[in-house]
Amino acid sequence: MSIKDLLRRDPRLSVLRDSLGGEHTPVFYSSLADNVSAVHDPITGAVFLSPALAQQPQEWRQALLARELGRATAPKRSRRWRLGVTAFLLCVILDVVLMQVPLAMMPMLLDAGVATVCFWLAIWQFRDLYARNTIQQTEQHASAWARDRVENYDELIAQATARQSIARYLRPAR
Numbered sequence: 001m002s003i004k005d006l007l008r009r010d011p012r013l014s015v016l017r018d019s020l021g022g023e024h025t026p027v028f029y030s031s032l033a034d035n036v037s038a039v040h041d042p043i044t045g046a047v048f049l050s051p052a053l054a055q056q057p058q059e060w061r062q063a064l065l066a067r068e069l070g071r072a073t074a075p076k077r078s079r080r081w082r083l084g085v086t087a088f089l090l091c092v093i094l095d096v097v098l099m100q101v102p103l104a105m106m107p108m109l110l111d112a113g114v115a116t117v118c119f120w121l122a123i124w125q126f127r128d129l130y131a132r133n134t135i136q137q138t139e140q141h142a143s144a145w146a147r148d149r150v151e152n153y154d155e156l157i158a159q160a161t162a163r164q165s166i167a168r169y170l171r172p173a174r
Contacts, residue, residue: 007030008028008051009028010054013049016058016061017047017069020065020069020149021069021149022069022072026047028048029048030051031050032048033048033049034050034051037049038050038067038068040068042071042072042081043078043081043085045072047069049064063160064157064160066153067143067157069145069146070142070143070144070146071138071141080125081125084125084126085122087121087125091119094115094118
């Protein structure tokens with residue numbers, strides 16, 4: 001797998017994204033999305049489409065891209081992911097640095113307490129992201145957003161999903 005396979009821009013993909021109303025969301029063809037056809041990365045805000053999707057009908061690409069752009073516009077999703085990642089990184093930094101470097105002004109117990117609070121803040125944020133109602137709200141928002149922009153969205157997604165499921169079983173073993 002080369003770097004070129006990981007991220008590839010396509011001008012037609014950018015035009016498709018702009019026609020759907022997601023002008024500020026970066027979109028790429030990427031082998032990172034091979035198993036699911038399309039995926040939204042909530043930390044960077046980018047949308048990745050499988051390179052195999054480039055050979056599929058324009059309507060399917062439009063429907064899958066619209067769904068992922070809908071996820072990208074879900075309220076608070078990216079902000080929560082960023083807060084969780086920031087809290088987790090702060091926890092790691094505090095654990096590694098503060099526990100290894102003795103500071104005369106700060107007792108060791110306070111170092112451990114601050115690191116523990118940051119760790120549980122990160123856990124709380126990620127747990128909240130995976131709560132059932134949050135996932136359902138994100139999916140409902142993404143589907144409603146895509147239905148507003150793509151005609152016959154539900155039929156196209158059903159066709160693309162069925163074909164993707166069949167293709168998984170027909171792939172030769174590696």
